[in-house]
Amino acid sequence: MIQHKDLYRNFIIECGVGSNDIVSSSPDSYISYLQSVSNLIGSDINPITLRSEADISNIARNLEGMRKQKTIRNYCSAMRKYIAFVEVNGL
Secondary structure, eight states: OBTTHHHHHHHHHHTTTTTTOSSSOHHHHHHHHHHHHHHHHTSOBSTTTSOSHHHHHHHHHHHBTTBOHHHHHHHHHHHHHHHHHHHHHTO
């Protein structure tokens, strides 16, 4: 589960993610990436579990071998946006 999912989606749209999409929706991809991370680590994504670059590094390290590096980089991008969302909203 992703805590504040709808607010996060609005935040990434306001940041311009997906503004040039033609075929698929980048905001939906970001949500999907975070949901995959949540499933893989067996924990919710929320402002407590994901609040710093160190959290991203630890999660990425734990995912090595479970997914391709490109996929893990995509996960990291979505996680960084989530941290920015948390910081901007004071969560």
